[in-house]
Amino acid sequence: MDVRAQLAMVFNLDKCLGCHTCSIACKNIWTDRKGAEYMWWNNVETKPGAGYPKFWEDQRKYRGGWVVKGDKIKLKAFGKLSTLLNIFFQPYMPKLDDYYHPWTYEYAKLYEGIEEEDQPVAEPISLITGKKMEINFGPNWDDDLGGSRLYAERDVNLEEREIIRDFGNIFMFYIPRICNHCLNPACVAACPQRAIYKRGEDGIVLVDQNTCRGWRFCITACPYKKVYYNWNTGKSEKCIFCYPRTETAQANACAHSCVGRIRYVGVILYDAEKVEQALKVKDEELVNAQREVILNPRDEDVVKSARKNGIPDSWIEYAVRSPVYTLVKEYALAFPLHPEYRTMPMTFYIPPLSPLIAIQSMLYDVDDDYLIINKFNKLRVPIRYLASLFSAGNEEIIVEALNKLMALRIYMRAKNIGENSGDVLKKVSLNEKDAEKLYRLFTLASYDERFAIPSAHREYLEERDAEERKGWRGIGVIRGLRGGI
Ligand code: SF4
Numbered sequence: 001m002d003v004r005a006q007l008a009m010v011f012n013l014d015k016c017l018g019c020h021t022c023s024i025a026c027k028n029i030w031t032d033r034k035g036a037e038y039m040w041w042n043n044v045e046t047k048p049g050a051g052y053p054k055f056w057e058d059q060r061k062y063r064g065g066w067v068v069k070g071d072k073i074k075l076k077a078f079g080k081l082s083t084l085l086n087i088f089f090q091p092y093m094p095k096l097d098d099y100y101h102p103w104t105y106e107y108a109k110l111y112e113g114i115e116e117e118d119q120p121v122a123e124p125i126s127l128i129t130g131k132k133m134e135i136n137f138g139p140n141w142d143d144d145l146g147g148s149r150l151y152a153e154r155d156v157n158l159e160e161r162e163i164i165r166d167f168g169n170i171f172m173f174y175i176p177r178i179c180n181h182c183l184n185p186a187c188v189a190a191c192p193q194r195a196i197y198k199r200g201e202d203g204i205v206l207v208d209q210n211t212c213r214g215w216r217f218c219i220t221a222c223p224y225k226k227v228y229y230n231w232n233t234g235k236s237e238k239c240i241f242c243y244p245r246t247e248t249a250q251a252n253a254c255a256h257s258c259v260g261r262i263r264y265v266g267v268i269l270y271d272a273e274k275v276e277q278a279l280k281v282k283d284e285e286l287v288n289a290q291r292e293v294i295l296n297p298r299d300e301d302v303v304k305s306a307r308k309n310g311i312p313d314s315w316i317e318y319a320v321r322s323p324v325y326t327l328v329k330e331y332a333l334a335f336p337l338h339p340e341y342r343t344m345p346m347t348f349y350i351p352p353l354s355p356l357i358a359i360q361s362m363l364y365d366v367d368d369d370y371l372i373i374n375k376f377n378k379l380r381v382p383i384r385y386l387a388s389l390f391s392a393g394n395e396e397i398i399v400e401a402l403n404k405l406m407a408l409r410i411y412m413r414a415k416n417i418g419e420n421s422g423d424v425l426k427k428v429s430l431n432e433k434d435a436e437k438l439y440r441l442f443t444l445a446s447y448d449e450r451f452a453i454p455s456a457h458r459e460y461l462e463e464r465d466a467e468e469r470k471g472w473r474g475i476g477v478i479r480g481l482r483g484g485i
């Protein structure tokens with residue numbers, strides 16, 4: 001067992017308002033600079049939709065992530081030869097228009113302009129050229145268009161015609177995205193300069209700005225398109241998981257500012273030796289295999305191995321009370337986004353339930369003792385759609401999670417209005433204690449319950465940082481595959 005610690009995040013999609021406060025908090029701190037105007041390290045997309053950059057999930061176009069070839073896992077876009085051939089040109093990378101052309105408005109004209117018959121208008125001007133421009137795409141374009149069918153039809157998760165035909169009845173939802181600080185980061189593996197690295201102590205993936213030469217392999221390789229090129233500095237940049245904040249036990253700016261309180265941050269312990277094998281399983285087994293990689297921090301053997309690997313005791317204690325562990329592993333409610341890209345993301349999503357009031361009576365009737373699971377086909381967010389986002393097509397595990405969430409709501413509602421909820425919890429293998437714990441986490445949880453972030457231990461880090469910079473490139477699978485380049 002090779003135990004490592006990772007800071008991870010969970011998003012409860014049922015509660016996201018699409019308010020973009022998280023994106024603005026992030027932008028104000030990290031990307032409010034020349035060359036970074038178009039970057040949204042944290043962005044919020046509307047699903048179904050094309051996303052930002054446009055159609056980022058279409059890996060036939062962008063070729064991000066990993067594929068299994070025989071008994072090996074290889075980057076989809078590059079081998080050793082193509083790394084050399086593409087050194088000056090990345091053919092599969094998104095262009096600026098795929099992100100959007102960043103703009104501001106001529107606000108000064110509103111109060112400095114000469115008096116005329118018509119209302120003054122603040123026209124959009126490019127933040128890059130300073131000239132007037134027309135706006136035809138933006139980072140939350142699907143949202144601006146109210147989940148338009150035009151863009152939804154290009155959502156690769158909606159390729160099945162049946163779902164598109166039914167588009168009018170589909171309920172849209174929001175999905176906030178940051179870099180996933182993956183356990184098998186394609187960006188790290190693709191960088192010929194070794195400028196991107198995964199920190200040993202907390203798993204945060206960073207770009208060393210002194211080493212980066214702007215080759216942009218990372219941008220092609222990341223299937224989530226969460227590395228960005230700064231046209232001013234000529235270097236790549238990405239979400240840094242607010243490490244200057246997490247090192248001092250503060251929540252990330254996006255999580256701290258989240259209006260819907262949908263985010264949870266915590267430590268998980270995982271077994272680095274199991275990662276490679278877990279990535280070689282069939283698509284529909286990927287989520288469960290990833291859950292197996294995550295270790296129980298209460299297990300004595302795990303604690304022993306963690307200490308042997310130099311993980312500080314405070315981190316092990318925080319792993320025990322990590323809300324991420326609770327939601328991802330203990331209750332299996334949260335899923336990685338697109339596990340089939342095989343980067344093993346360390347951000348997880350609790351899938352949304354459809355509007356509840358309308359369907360609750362259809363779902364459960366104490367007297368008739370309905371099985372909740374059989375009624376889920378009637379949800380307005382098709383299970384197949386959620387499965388294509390969060391479980392590489394495995395509908396069963398999505399239904400299991402939705403059943404638990406629904407049972408929890410039925411139980412709490414019945415309790416609050418003095419009705420009998422029968423054995424609804426038992427049907428989904430929960431008990432009253434579980435229900436109270438989850439209810440608190442989803443509704444009333446305090447700052448310290450939502451964010452269990454231990455402070456960094458510099459004394460332990462310094463030796464290790466030096467080692468890692470010399471050549472540690474994440475987990476064994478990466479070292480084996482890309483070490484020679
Ligand atoms: S999402 Fe994963 S592959 Fe993409 S930049 Fe982040 S760590 Fe790298």
Ligand code: SF4
Pocket residue numbers: 015016017018019020021022023044174176257258259260261262
């Ligand atoms: S701040 Fe929270 S609720 Fe608002 S869009 Fe971001 S993740 Fe969603």
